[in-house]
Amino acid sequence: xxxxxxxxxxxxxxxxxxxxxxxxxxxxxxxxxxxxxxxxxxxxxxxxxxxxxxxxxxxxxxxxxxxxxxxxxxxxxxxxxxxxxxxxxxxxxxxxxxxxxxxxxxxxxxxxxxxxxxxxxxxxxxxxxxxxxxxxxxxxxxxxxxxxxxxxxxxxxxxxxxxxxx
Amino acid sequence: xxxxxxxxxxxxxxxxxxxxxxxxxxxxxxxxxxxxxxxxxxxxxxxxxxxxxxxxxxxxxxxxxxxxxxxxxxxxxxxxxxxxxxxxxxxxxxxxxxxxxxxxxxxxxxxxxxxxxxxxxxxxxxxxxxxxxxxxxxxxxxxxxxxxxxxxxxxxxxxxxxxxxxxxxxxxxxxxxxxxxxxxxxxxxxxxxxxxxxxxxxxxxxxxxxxxxxxxxxxxxxxxxxxxxxxxxxxxxxxxxxxxxxxxxxxxxxxxxxxxxxxxxxxxxxxxxxxxxxxxxxxxxxxxxxxxxxxxxxxxxxxxxxxxxxxxxxxxxxxxxxxxxxxxxxxxxxxxxxxxxxxxxxxxxxxxxxxxxxxxxxxxxxxxxxxxxxxxxxxxxxxxxxxxxxxxxxxxxxxxxxxxxxxxxxxxxxxxxxxxxxxxxxxxxxxxxxxxxxxxxxxxxxxxxxxxxxxxxxxxxxxxxxxxxxxxxxxxxxxxxxxxxxxxxxxxxxxxxxxxxxxxxxxxxxxxxxxxxxxxxxxxxxxxxxxxxxxxxxxxxxxxxxxxxxxxxxxxxxxxxxxxxxxxxxxxxxxxxxxxxxxxxxxxxxxxxxxxxxxxxxxxxx
Ligand code: SF4
Ligand code: SF4
Ligand code: SF4
Ligand code: FES
Numbered sequence: 001x002x003x004x005x006x007x008x009x010x011x012x013x014x015x016x017x018x019x020x021x022x023x024x025x026x027x028x029x030x031x032x033x034x035x036x037x038x039x040x041x042x043x044x045x046x047x048x049x050x051x052x053x054x055x056x057x058x059x060x061x062x063x064x065x066x067x068x069x070x071x072x073x074x075x076x077x078x079x080x081x082x083x084x085x086x087x088x089x090x091x092x093x094x095x096x097x098x099x100x101x102x103x104x105x106x107x108x109x110x111x112x113x114x115x116x117x118x119x120x121x122x123x124x125x126x127x128x129x130x131x132x133x134x135x136x137x138x139x140x141x142x143x144x145x146x147x148x149x150x151x152x153x154x155x156x157x158x159x160x161x162x163x164x165x166x
Numbered sequence: 167x168x169x170x171x172x173x174x175x176x177x178x179x180x181x182x183x184x185x186x187x188x189x190x191x192x193x194x195x196x197x198x199x200x201x202x203x204x205x206x207x208x209x210x211x212x213x214x215x216x217x218x219x220x221x222x223x224x225x226x227x228x229x230x231x232x233x234x235x236x237x238x239x240x241x242x243x244x245x246x247x248x249x250x251x252x253x254x255x256x257x258x259x260x261x262x263x264x265x266x267x268x269x270x271x272x273x274x275x276x277x278x279x280x281x282x283x284x285x286x287x288x289x290x291x292x293x294x295x296x297x298x299x300x301x302x303x304x305x306x307x308x309x310x311x312x313x314x315x316x317x318x319x320x321x322x323x324x325x326x327x328x329x330x331x332x333x334x335x336x337x338x339x340x341x342x343x344x345x346x347x348x349x350x351x352x353x354x355x356x357x358x359x360x361x362x363x364x365x366x367x368x369x370x371x372x373x374x375x376x377x378x379x380x381x382x383x384x385x386x387x388x389x390x391x392x393x394x395x396x397x398x399x400x401x402x403x404x405x406x407x408x409x410x411x412x413x414x415x416x417x418x419x420x421x422x423x424x425x426x427x428x429x430x431x432x433x434x435x436x437x438x439x440x441x442x443x444x445x446x447x448x449x450x451x452x453x454x455x456x457x458x459x460x461x462x463x464x465x466x467x468x469x470x471x472x473x474x475x476x477x478x479x480x481x482x483x484x485x486x487x488x489x490x491x492x493x494x495x496x497x498x499x500x501x502x503x504x505x506x507x508x509x510x511x512x513x514x515x516x517x518x519x520x521x522x523x524x525x526x527x528x529x530x531x532x533x534x535x536x537x538x539x540x541x542x543x544x545x546x547x548x549x550x551x552x553x554x555x556x557x558x559x560x561x562x563x564x565x566x567x568x569x570x571x572x573x574x575x576x577x578x579x580x581x582x583x584x585x586x587x588x589x590x591x592x593x594x595x596x597x598x599x600x601x602x603x604x605x606x607x608x609x610x611x612x613x614x615x616x617x618x619x620x621x622x623x624x625x626x627x628x629x630x631x632x633x634x635x636x637x638x639x640x641x642x643x644x645x646x647x648x649x650x651x652x653x654x655x656x657x658x659x660x661x662x663x664x665x666x667x668x669x670x671x672x673x674x675x676x677x678x679x680x681x682x683x684x685x686x687x688x689x690x691x692x693x694x695x696x697x698x699x700x701x702x703x704x705x706x707x708x709x710x711x712x713x714x715x716x717x718x719x720x721x722x723x724x725x726x727x728x729x730x731x732x733x734x735x736x737x738x739x740x741x742x743x744x745x746x747x748x749x750x751x752x753x754x755x756x757x758x759x760x761x762x763x764x765x766x767x768x769x770x771x772x
Contacts, residue, residue, distance in 0.1 A: 052346050056772050065329025066772060070345030074335045081346075 018046050022054070023061060031062045036072055040079060049080045085120040085127040087165050089145050094133030096140040101155070105141055106130060108155040112162060125165065170236035172216075185227035185238055186214060196240050197249065197278040199256070200315035201228035202364055203714065205325070211315060212252050213278065216240040224248050246282075253282045259294050260367075261310050267368050272710075274366035275313060295341050301351025303550050304373055304543040304706075305359055309341050312369035318342060318361035325699055327674035328493065330355045342369075354496040354771050356673065358489035358697045359543030359567075359706020372543045372707060375564045376574050382535040382563070383426045389527075390535045391519050392427040393512060393594070394418060396434055397541040397605030397702035398568050400723040404709040404716075405572030406582040411719030413727055416587025421575050422539075423588060429523075432590045433538065434597030436514040437604040437613070439745070440486065441736035443762055444508045445618045446753035447482070448692060452660070454478035462659055470656060471752065479503040481668075481683065481690040484610050486510045489544035489697030489706070491766065493673050498680045499768035504693075507763040509561075511604065512538040512545065513554055515594055516561035517761040522749045523594060536562045539571050541605070541705030544697065553764045567707025593741050599728030600736045606721045607671035607701035608637040608644060611694040615648070615667075616735045622650060622657045632734055633725070640700050640717060642675040643668060645690075667692045672699035 013021065025042045029035035039058060040050065047054055050073055059066045073079045089109060093102045106117065109128055113121050120127040136142035139151035143161075150161055169178050172189050179188045189196050200211040209229035218225045219237035224245065227238075239245065256275065264270050299307040314333070319342060322331040330344050330353050344353040362370045382388050403412040422430045453472045456462045467474050485491060485506040494501060509517070516538070520531035538545060542565075548554065549562040566574070575582055589595070600616055603609030612634045619627045629635060636646040649664045650657075668690045670676055676695045682688040698705045703720035711717070733739060750757045 055346065060771070065323065065332065066348070067329055067332035067334070067343070067345040068323070071332040071334050074345070075333075 013046070019057060021046055022057065026058065026061045033062065033064060036062070036064070036069070037076070040069075040073060044079060049083050051081065051083070055081075080118075082118075082120060083124065085124050087125060087146050088127045088129060089143060089162075090129045090131045090134065092132075092134045092136065092140070092142045092144075093130045094137065094140075096137035097133075097142055100140040102141045104155050105143060105153055105158065108158050109162075112159060126162070168232045168234050168236075170232050170234070170238060172238040173240055179232055181231075183232050185216060185218075185225065185230050185232055185236075188232050189216075189227065189238075189240060194240055195281070196227055197281045198228055199274060199278060199313065199366060200317065202317050202366075205364060206315075206317040206320045208316060208320075211256070211313070213249055213282075215245060215248050215252075217242050217245055249282050250284060253278065254284045256313050257284055259292070260313065261293065261296075267311070268371055268374075269311075269368040273368065292338075294338050297341075299343070299349050299351075300373065301349035302355065302357065302373065303351070303547045304357035305350055305355070305362055306371055306373050307343065307350060308369050308371075309343070310369075311367045312342055313367055314340060314342065315366060316342070317364040317366065318370055321360045321364050325672055325674060326356065326358060326360055326697075327672075327677050328354070328356055328358075331361060348772075354769065356489040356493045356496070356697060357544040357547040357706075358493075358673070360698060362543060362706055363704075363708065363710055372567050372570065373546055374570070375546065375566050376570050376577075378564050379537055379566060379574070382537070385535075387533055388535045389428050389524075389529045389533060390426070390537065391429045391431060391523075392422050392537045392539065393431040393433045393515050393519075394422070394539040395512060395541055395605065395702060396437060396602050396609075396724065397705060397708065397720070398539050398571070399727070400605065400703060400720040401541065401568055401708045402572060404712060405569065406575075409719070410711065410713050410716040411723040413723050414582075415727070416589070417582060417585040419590055420585045420588035421580050421582060424580050424585075425574065425578050427537070429519075429591045430588075431515060431519065431594040432597055432601075433512045433515055434601035434604070435594045435739070435741065436511040436518070437601035438597055438736035438739045438742050439514055439762070440508055440511050440604075440610075441600060441613050441617050442742060442746075442753050443758060444484065444506050445614050445621070445736075447506055447508065448614070448618060449621065450476050450754065451478045451480065451482055452663075452691075455480070456659060466659075473754070477503055477507075481688055481693045482506055483693045483695055484508075484614075485764075486604065486610060487542075487544070487695060487697040487702075488548035489542070490673065490676060490695045492544065492547070492769070493676060493697065494680065495767055495769040496771055497677070498684065501680055501683050502766045502768070504683060505766060507765070509554070509762055509764045510545070510548065512540060512565075513548065513561050513764075514762045516549075516554075517556050518594060518745070518749075520559055520561065521556065521761060522745065526593070531557065531559045534559075535564070538562050538565045539568065540565050541568050541702045541708045542698075543567060543706040545707075551764075556761055568705075568709055569707060572709070593745070596739060596741045598736055598739050599731035599734035602724050602727040602731070605702040606724050607640065607696050608634070608669045608694065609701065609724065610696075611637055611667060611669050611692070613736060614692070614694075617737045619648065620735065620737070622653050622660060624654045625652075631729065637667070637669045637694075638725075640671075640721070642672060642699075643670045643678065645669070665692065666690045667694075669694045671696040671701045673697055 055069050059069045091106050142151050167178050175192050196214050199213040209226040214227045215224035216227045217239040295309040297309045318331050323329045399415040403414040450472045454476050455478045483504045485508050516536045524531045546565045554561045600613035616627050637644040645668045647666050650660045653660050666689050700717040704717045
C-alpha cells in the first residue's frame with residue numbers, strides 16, 4: 001500500500017514515514033525476539049494502535065511467525081489492535097474509586113457514547129478504558145481524559161465534561 | 167549416577183533424568199497430559215505431580231530432575247487429590263461428548279480417567295471457546311476440545327519451523343491458533359499434519375474423507391481404484407494392536423478388497439516410475455550444465471537422448487512431499503527452480519489409472535474414482551491443486567490417512583488379524599525394493615542413486631547391501647559424497663565429478679539447506695527433502711505412536727521389505743519397462759511431461 005493519506009496523530013508522519021521509523025526501531029533493538037515487547041510498544045506509539053499490517057511488518061522484519069507476534073499482542077491488554085479515538089477516557093476502578101461509584105461512571109459513559117470498554121466511538125473521537133488506580137484516591141472517583149485528570153466526578157456532570165472534547 | 171527412592175523402591179539413574187523417567191524404570195506409572203516424550207516438556211498441566219521429601223509444594227515429575235537421596239511418593243492421598251483437582255479443572259471446560267467424538271477410545275484425556283476418578287459434580291463449568299475451523303483441506307481445529315497442552319505449538323514452531331500455531335490471548339480466553347483471525351485454510355500452513363499426530367485430544371485432526379469414499383464404494387457407476395503409499399504397510403498394523411514395525415502388506419491388500427475396492431494398486435509402482443523420471447531429470451540437468459560449460463557438444467547431448475535448454479538449477483531437490491512443496495512455495499519461492507518437476511508418486515498413479523489403465527479396461531476416466539491411502543495430511547490438499555488435473559478429470563479423488571483407513575476397516579467389520587495375505591493388482595501393482603524405502607528419510611535419494619549410478623557407470627552402487635549408509639537414519643541432516651570413476655564410454659565426461667548429496671526430513675532442516683542455497687553456498691547437487699521428521703513413516707496421517715522408538719521400528723520394517731525383494735532397483739521393474747514401451751514413450755517424453763510432471767506457485771507468507 002503506497003498511499004500517503006494516513007497520518008500519525010501526534011507528529012504528522014505519513015504512513016511511509018511511520019513504517020520507516022518502525023524499521024529503524026526494530027534495527028535499534030537488533031530485531032531480537034527478546035525485545036519484541038519493547039518493539040511493539042514503540043510501534044503502538046508510532047501508529048497509535050497495532051493493525052494487522054503493522055504486525056505483519058514486524059513479523060517479516062524480525063523473522064518471527066505472525067502467530068507469535070499476535071500471540072504477544074493479544075496477551076497484554078495494553079496493546080490494542082483497534083484504532084484509538086482522538087481522546088482516550090480512562091476510568092479509575094481502583095478500590096477507592098470503585099467504592100465511591102467508579103462503576104456507575106463507567107456505565108454512564110457507556111450509555112452516553114454507546115460503546116463498551118475497550119471500544120472506540122464511531123466518529124473516532126473517544127476510546128473508553130478502565131484502569132486499576134490513577135493515584136487520585138483522595139479525590140475519588142476520578143477519570144482521566146488524555147492527560148487531564150478529573151476528580152470527584154459526578155455521573156450527572158459527565159455529559160458536560162465530554163462536551164469539552166467534541 | 168544418582169540414587170533415589172520412589173514409593174519406597176530404590177533406583178539408580180543417570181544425572182539429568184526426570185522423576186517421571188526414573189519412575190518408568192521401576193514400572194511405576196504416573197499419569198501425564200501435556201508431556202510428550204522427546205517432543206514437549208513444559209510442565210504446564212501438573213497432572214504428573216508427586217510428593218518430594220523436603221519440598222513444600224508438589225513437583226511436576228515430567229520436568230523435575232532427580233537428585234541424590236531424593237525420596238519421592240507418587241501415590242499419597244495428597245498427590246491423588248491434587249491430580250484429581252487438576253483433572254477436574256480441565257474437564258470443567260471440556261465438552262465431554264466422548265461417544266460421538268473422533269478420538270473416542272483413542273484419547274489421552276479420556277485414558278487418564280482410568281487412573282483419576284473425577285467427581286461428576288465438579289464437571290460443569292463455563293465453556294471458553296467453541297469454534298471449529300474446517301477451512302483447510304487437511305487439518306481441522308476444534309477449539310472446544312483443546313486442553314491447551316501446547317504440544318502442537320512446539321511441533322509447529324520448533325520441529326517444523328513454520329509457526330502457524332501459537333497461544334493467543336490468555337487466561338480463560340486463551341486459545342491456540344494462527345492469530346489475527348487467520349484461518350488454517352488461509353494461513354501459510356504446510357498441511358503437514360504433525361500437529362494432529364501429537365494432539366492428545368480431538369482438537370486437531372485430519373479432514374474426514376471416509377464419508378466420500380464410502381459413497382464412492384456404494385456407487386455402482388464408479389470403478390473405484392485404491393493405492394497405498396510405501397509407509398502405510400509399516401504402520402497400519404499398530405491400529406490393530408500389532409507392535410510398531412510390523413509389516414502388514416498382504417493383510418492390507420486383502421482388507422481393501424474386502425471393503426469393496428475394484429482394483430488395489432500400489433503407489434510403490436509409481437515410486438519406481440518417479441525414480442526413472444526424476445533420475446533422468448537429474449542427469450539432464452547435469453548434461454545441460456556440462457553443455458553450458460562447454461564440456462560437451464550439442465550432438466553429444468542428443469546422443470545421450472537428453473534435451474538442451476532445460477532448467478539446470480542445482481542442487482535439484484526432490485518433490486514427493488506436498489507439505490514440503492507448500493513450505494517452499496510460501497517461504498522460499500525464489501528457490502522453486504531447484505525443485506524437481508515430478509509429481510508425487512500417488513499423483514502419477516492417479517494420472518496413469520485414469521488414462522493408461524482406464525483405457526486398458528475400457529472405462530471412461532470420468533467414471534473412475536481414485537483413492538490414495540497416504541501417511542500424510544498434506545496429500546489431501548495436494549489433490550485439490552489445479553495442476554493435478556488431466557483431460558478434465560482430477561488425478562486423485564480422495565485421500566485417506568492411515569488412521570482413517572483403520573477406522574474404515576473397523577467400520578466394515580473386518581477382523582484384520584484374521585485376514586489372509588493378498589496381493590496387488592496389475593499393471594500398477596509391481597514394485598522393487600527401491601520403492602519401499604521411499605517411505606523413510608534417505609530412501610528416495612538411495613533409490614535414485616541405485617539407478618542413476620548404474621546408468622552412468624554400468625555398475626551397482628558401491629555400498630554394502632545397496633544401502634547408502636551415511637544417509638540412513640533419523641538425523642535431521644545427513645550428507646554423502648560419491649565420486650564418479652570409470653564411467654561408461656558415453657558418460658566418461660563425468661569421470662572425476664563428485665556428487666555431493668544431502669538428505670533432510672522435517673521442515674527446520676529444509677529451511678537450513680534452503681538458506682545455504684539462497685546465499686549461493688550450497689555444496690550439493692542433489693537434495694532429498696521430506697516434510698515430516700523421519701519421512702513418511704512419521705507422516706501427519708500415521709497412527710499416533712503408542713511405544714518408544716516407533717519411528718525407528720517403522721523405518722527398519724521398510725528396509726526389511728526392500729531387502730526381501732529380488733528386484734531392488736527401479737529400472738529393473740519389468741512393468742516400468744513395459745509402460746514406457748506401451749504408453750509413455752521415454753522418460754521426460756511428451757506423455758510423461760503431460761501426465762507425470764507439474765509446476766509450482768509462488769505463495770505469500772501471510
Ligand atoms: S477429546 Fe477425548 S475426552 Fe474430549 S470428548 Fe473427545 S474422546 Fe472425550
Ligand atoms: S499442519 Fe504443520 S504447518 Fe500446519 S499448523 Fe499443523 S504443524 Fe503447523
Ligand atoms: S490443539 Fe491439541 S496439541 Fe494443541 S494445545 Fe490444544 S490440545 Fe494441545
Ligand atoms: S505432564 Fe507433567 S506437567 Fe503436564
